[in-house]
Amino acid sequence: MSRPRSRATRDETRDRLIAAAAKLFIERGISAANIEAICDEAGLTRGAFYSNFETKDQLVLAMLDQHVDHNLAEMDRLLTVNPDPADFLLSLESPQRRHDGPFGTNSVLYLEFVLYALRNPGNRKRLAELEQKSLAFNQRVVQYQADTLGYELPLPVADIARFVEALDRGYLLQRLIDPGSYRDGDFANILLVLQSIVASSAATNPPN
Numbered sequence: 001m002s003r004p005r006s007r008a009t010r011d012e013t014r015d016r017l018i019a020a021a022a023k024l025f026i027e028r029g030i031s032a033a034n035i036e037a038i039c040d041e042a043g044l045t046r047g048a049f050y051s052n053f054e055t056k057d058q059l060v061l062a063m064l065d066q067h068v069d070h071n072l073a074e075m076d077r078l079l080t081v082n083p084d085p086a087d088f089l090l091s092l093e094s095p096q097r098r099h100d101g102p103f104g105t106n107s108v109l110y111l112e113f114v115l116y117a118l119r120n121p122g123n124r125k126r127l128a129e130l131e132q133k134s135l136a137f138n139q140r141v142v143q144y145q146a147d148t149l150g151y152e153l154p155l156p157v158a159d160i161a162r163f164v165e166a167l168d169r170g171y172l173l174q175r176l177i178d179p180g181s182y183r184d185g186d187f188a189n190i191l192l193v194l195q196s197i198v199a200s201s202a203a204t205n206p207p208n
Helices: 010-028 035-042 046-050 056-081 085-091 107-119 121-149 157-177 186-204
Strands: none
Touching: 010 035, 010 046, 010 056, 010 107, 035 046, 035 056, 056 085, 056 107, 056 121, 085 121, 085 186, 107 121, 107 157, 121 157, 121 186, 157 186
16 A cells, blocks of 8 residues: 655655665665655655656666765764774764664664665665775774874785775675674674784884
């Protein structure tokens, strides 16, 4: 049974469509959630959908863009309010961190987007571009940490940024498969340990 439909501003319409899509993508998967179902969930007409998105793929890409933009903006904010390297790392899993955007804290939705992108060449390319955007930001953070603490990195900054991302993805899968095996703050704490090891190594092995 369709939900009651109502008029909304363009921004409200777009937000409602994205929120409805996120809910259905989690429940059914992206491929199984069609445009009609998204419109019904949002309480909007197909005309409202097509006035904002030409296809479901365009909606998916818009959600990916929004997720990355929100996430990078939040990381930038946390770095600004936590200039101390240790404080910044701890803030990543603290109540300070805001989880805005369509993904929120739902890891299932992120994996749905990855799987969908792998099955759709056009989306896969866009996902790769957004991953590079995130990687570039992470490189900046890694370099900032090293410069602030005054040590040289033992590996190229890009390699360290990729390692941190791989660690984050590993914890994400762990939380999904066995939620009880992950303790809040594990990711931030292991980064602090790694930071300490690198700093200690740099102090005892200064560059020639």
